[in-house]
Amino acid sequence: xxNETKYITSDLYLTAYLKVKGYKYIVNKIKLKSNFIxxxxxxxxxxxxxxxxxxxxxxxxxxxxxxxxxxxYLYNNK
Numbered sequence: 001x002x003n004e005t006k007y008i009t010s011d012l013y014l015t016a017y018l019k020v021k022g023y024k025y026i027v028n029k030i031k032l033k034s035n036f037i038x039x040x041x042x043x044x045x046x047x048x049x050x051x052x053x054x055x056x057x058x059x060x061x062x063x064x065x066x067x068x069x070x071x072x073y074l075y076n077n078k
Contacts, residue, residue: 016066
């Protein structure tokens with residue numbers, strides 16, 4: 001049976017970090033609020049904890065581009 005647990009965040013910068021790390025997500029946008037929904041895995045939770053504890057790292061240019069792309073998506077798909 002497939003694990004149906006979801007990790008949900010509204011943190012755009014965490015989502016950009018996870019995107020650079022290769023995790024897929026969907027966007028649930030209701031009015032002005034957006035949630036990013038990931039399949040929750042142990043590996044994903046390790047990445048989230050590393051990001052939140054400031055121990056994670058990634059390439060700066062792909063991270064900056066991921067932030068730009070996410071902002072463009074959110075602001076252009078109202």
